[in-house]
Amino acid sequence: MKYQSRFALAALSAALFLTGCGGAETSSAQEVTSITVWNYYNGAQLTSFNALVDEFNATRGREKQVVVNSTSQGTVADLAGNVISAAKGEAGAEQLPNVFSAYVDTAFQLDQMGFVADLDAYLTEEEQSWYVDSFLDEGRFSGQDIKIFPVAKSVEILAVNETEWNVFAQATGVTLDALATVEGVTETAEAYYKWTDSLTDTPDDGKALFGRDAMANYFFSGSMQLGTRLVAVEDGKATLDFDHDVVRKLWDNYYVPFIKGRFAASGRFRSDDLKTGNIIACVGSSSSATYLPETVSTSDTESHPIHLKILPCPQFRGGTACAIQQGAGMVVTEGTKAEIAASVEFLKWFTDRERNIRFSVDSGYLPVMKTANSMKAIRASGLTLTDLMDEVLTVSVDTINENLLYTPPAFAGGSSLRNELEYAMSDQAVEDRGEVLARMREGQTMAAAAADFASDQHFEDWYSATLIRLQTIIGG
Numbered sequence: 001m002k003y004q005s006r007f008a009l010a011a012l013s014a015a016l017f018l019t020g021c022g023g024a025e026t027s028s029a030q031e032v033t034s035i036t037v038w039n040y041y042n043g044a045q046l047t048s049f050n051a052l053v054d055e056f057n058a059t060r061g062r063e064k065q066v067v068v069n070s071t072s073q074g075t076v077a078d079l080a081g082n083v084i085s086a087a088k089g090e091a092g093a094e095q096l097p098n099v100f101s102a103y104v105d106t107a108f109q110l111d112q113m114g115f116v117a118d119l120d121a122y123l124t125e126e127e128q129s130w131y132v133d134s135f136l137d138e139g140r141f142s143g144q145d146i147k148i149f150p151v152a153k154s155v156e157i158l159a160v161n162e163t164e165w166n167v168f169a170q171a172t173g174v175t176l177d178a179l180a181t182v183e184g185v186t187e188t189a190e191a192y193y194k195w196t197d198s199l200t201d202t203p204d205d206g207k208a209l210f211g212r213d214a215m216a217n218y219f220f221s222g223s224m225q226l227g228t229r230l231v232a233v234e235d236g237k238a239t240l241d242f243d244h245d246v247v248r249k250l251w252d253n254y255y256v257p258f259i260k261g262r263f264a265a266s267g268r269f270r271s272d273d274l275k276t277g278n279i280i281a282c283v284g285s286s287s288s289a290t291y292l293p294e295t296v297s298t299s300d301t302e303s304h305p306i307h308l309k310i311l312p313c314p315q316f317r318g319g320t321a322c323a324i325q326q327g328a329g330m331v332v333t334e335g336t337k338a339e340i341a342a343s344v345e346f347l348k349w350f351t352d353r354e355r356n357i358r359f360s361v362d363s364g365y366l367p368v369m370k371t372a373n374s375m376k377a378i379r380a381s382g383l384t385l386t387d388l389m390d391e392v393l394t395v396s397v398d399t400i401n402e403n404l405l406y407t408p409p410a411f412a413g414g415s416s417l418r419n420e421l422e423y424a425m426s427d428q429a430v431e432d433r434g435e436v437l438a439r440m441r442e443g444q445t446m447a448a449a450a451a452d453f454a455s456d457q458h459f460e461d462w463y464s465a466t467l468i469r470l471q472t473i474i475g476g
Contacts, residue, residue, distance in 0.1 A: 034069060035067070035097075036071065037070045037330075039071070039072055039100070039101045040075055042075075045290065045364075048358070048363055052359060053068050083097075084110075087113055098333055099333070099347070100331055102328050104408065110333070116332070122340065127348070130370060131369060131370065132150070151327075151351055152365035154327040156285060157289075157396060157399075158283050158314060160176065160179065164277075165309070172195055182253050189257050189262035189263060190257070193262045204261075204445060207261075208263055208278065210262070211283075212282060213282070215254075220406060220408055222316060224404070225319030226316055227246070228246050232409070254425060254426075254429065259433045260436070260446060264278050270283070271284060271288055271291045285326055286366070288364065289388065292308055293308075310394075311395065312399055321402060322406050323405060324405075332344065353372045356369055361381070366396055421470075424466045432453045437449075
């Protein structure tokens with residue numbers, strides 16, 4: 001669903017009206033630079049972003065004769081698709097915007113097509129030093145060229161339905177510390193399944209504890225934590241390290257508990273599964289905080305309030321402390337000098353300390369300025385923080401400060417590789433879980449129904465097939 005900032009057109013009309021009449025009006029009107037911004041924000045994030053766009057148009061924009069027209073393109077995937085279609089000039093596509101939200105893969109693809117402006121000349125060395133280094137470096141594709149302007153970042157967090165967890169914890173003695181590691185989550189999910197199974201006379205009807213969004217992140221961060229870099233890029237050429245033992249560990253800590261009903265994924269996002277009570281813990285982006293539920297709906301007519309606890313994203317035991325750096329930046333497309341300058345003017349204004357913190361508090365994204373990226377600065381802003389958002393941002397800021405931050409490198413085929421990683425294991429898990437349930441309905445026990453799928457041979461078959469697909473992408 002697209003949304004355009006209503007203030008933008010009004011501001012443009014006002015700017016033209018205030019210039020006066022006759023020849024003076026024509027001269028001033030020509031000085032107004034109108035830019036379009038495409039984003040993927042929705043809900044509270046979109047409301048906050050559009051309010052800031054309106055504020056810019058009424059203040060700095062009016063002063064600098066710049067008008068921003070902002071449009072949400074829906075989801076990240078919708079936005080990327082629309083940008084590529086616009087760049088290719090496909091039939092029915094809109095004109096390429098002056099600015100658009102993008103992750104590295106999409107930005108790199110547009111850069112290779114010659115549509116991305118280099119922003120290095122528009123940011124002084126002092127201005128560049130204001131931004132968190134890793135956030136700014138993510139957008140450097142070659143040398144010192146800045147192709148992505150950081151505006152808001154996020155990390156992965158663990159959200160736990162503490163209301164339901166406490167019942168389980170009191171009965172079993174398990175503590176939240178058990179969820180600090182990936183292996184701990186797997187072990188705790190086993191204990192939770194057995195405990196919930198024991199509450200009824202029906203065998204093998206235990207409940208799932210956990211689910212996660214962004215399986216590609218699991219591959220990238222898990223590999224780094226376990227000592228391998230899944231993809232490396234040098235001189236534009238990508239190499240793959242799909243380490244057998246590392247991938248097996250990833251498999252054993254997602255696929256195996258999934259087919260046995262210890263993990264689950266039913267809704268579009270795991271926050272949806274939290275809301276229905278399908279799971280009681282999930283890994284997702286800190287920017288999903290505004291979508292985390294305050295109640296669990298057990299039926300169309302019954303629901304109950306819950307309290308959520310926010311924890312760091314689990315990591316593999318004994319591994320490198322590494323976290324995925326997320327959050328799309330803004331890409332400025334090639335245009336006139338006035339359009340590029342106007343685009344950067346807006347982005348600098350938007351990421352200024354006060355406004356970036358405001359967007360952070362509203363959305364769950366992290367500020368990108370060094371002076372703003374701390375809980376001290378966020379709390380000192382005077383903005384109202386809900387208890388949940390305070391927890392989300394506290395955990396997120398600590399994650400930034402305590403981990404090696406990793407973002408997948410840009411290369412031709414990067415989007416295809418990420419897409420393969422996103423679904424290779426999760427789709428297999430969903431398919432095989434369905435077969436396990438079918439066998440159980442025929443009378444088999446859980447252990448018997450899952451045996452074929454939890455076997456070494458099944459992993460080897462999946463690993464070999466997935467490796468070939470990944471190598472084809474890298475080679476292509």
